[in-house]
Amino acid sequence: MTHRPVVALTDCADANAQARQAARIAALFGSTPDILPLSGPDPEGVAALTLLDLLRSVDLTGGPTHPLVVLVNIAPRDGHWPNGAPFCWFEYRGHLVVSSWNQRVLAPLAAHLGVTEVRLTDVREVVEAAAGQWAEFTAEQVEEIVRTQFRSLWYVPLLAHWLVAGHPVPGHPQALAAPPRAEQESPRIAVIDNFGNCKLDVPAAELPGYAEGGTIAVRSRRDDRTVPVRCYDRLPDVPYGEPGFTTGSSGVGFAELVVRGGSAAELFALRQGDRVLSRG
Template sequence: MTHPPVISLTDCADPNAVARQSARIAALFGATPSVLPLTGPDPEGVAALTLLDLLRATDLVGGPTHPVVVLVNIAPRDGSWPNGAPFCYFRHKQHLVISTLNPRVLAPLSTYLKLTEVQVTDVREVVETAAAEWAELSPAEAEEIGRTQFRSLWYVPLLARWLVDGRPVPARPHVVGGPDQRAVGAETAGAVRVAVVDNFGNCKLDRPVAAIPGHRAAAGLSVHSARDGRRIQVRCYDRLPDVPYGEPGITTGSSGLGFAELVVRGGSAAELFGLREGDRVLHPTG
């Protein structure tokens, strides 16, 4: 049986953790996964945009596609869960996504891909069910996986394999876009933040250009410079080639569905403005 390729987004990203996860997924799926370490100042924001981009990257192909499996391990570290946030799963078209139940990571999928529901799993329930019905796990092994703190290593790859194999994994539906996601939306409604800084220093923002108030204003938008605390007027352009060389601009970038990017043509917006992932950048003129 040929298994789909696996892509993993994780903030457990030191070399030891990446090596162990890669070996475990390779043993279960027969191929080395693509592991994307998220080690910056705002891994939740990076994961949210990257997950949206991964699923969007499967569109516009002009024909049939092959399924992929995406694993997301970005747990909210707020102490709300006794052993970390639970893991959920959902399918986007033919693709399987397993993620920590993280409202901020899932919110863009609700908004832009119309995700309405995920299936939430309980580690112990799933492992004990598997041990009783299809997995060759002793009671001691099931107990070890059920109580471990390191669930992204021991549990999530197994969950992915069992779901790919069509096993009857117990889970409970959870509405996406409910109170948790609305709270995230209300908290960030007025804040346009840097989601990802790419290798060119372009700052990918966390929403479409069209959703930013004042983006059509001739004076442009007021960008906060973390370097010196000033607000700098930056004009909006359709594409990067339209930005005058050496000057900053806000363009429609490659991420999301028309998401904005703060750029400097021929330079680095992150360096010019002193920005990092998670920083608030835009103050619309009014």
């Protein structure tokens, strides 16, 4: 039995789905996983920032850490793949990540953590290799795993378990590129925290016009007007009750739109996935 702490990000977020996945992961890894449901209007944006934060959070520990397993199930629903996007894997500083092949979710890792390549897997190729070498599956069981649409339950935990155990899992190199410049220049709200702070998906230093004491125009969805919002170094520097842009706690110095003592999301009627900068 391989014991490793497991964190799972998934858009299969109902209690039944979480319970099934938790039971399967616990049986394979011998530890109870932390399952983080992704919901809201833009789960891809939440997944991208959360995955980046998870991998950043294991830095600056002052010593060795326990290697993590991070599972990410957030497939693009664009109809491009016949049975959903394939899954890939990579390692970051000894931590294993198994994820849907979703370029929007993974691209920030190329831009900010230097992850430039993943190993793309084919379900049939992997499960048939396992059945022929290290797993006890009948031909019927192989076919069941290959054909199911519930691959995040039946395939992904197995893939991670086999990789941790050191089995020769077949995979094919796939380059990972940073987000297009157009995306970086038109940032979106990735996460709205429980205080109503709006975490953007770019570093504060990359916001057009960002500088301490400067202002950035925000488009309020509440009344469709443009509001100049001043930039500050930290949240405590923002005057009480007023909005401001600051360098937040997520990503690599990512920007946050805040209201000190209030909710920026409520003030401007913003949601996850909104593009907040006014273009005039």
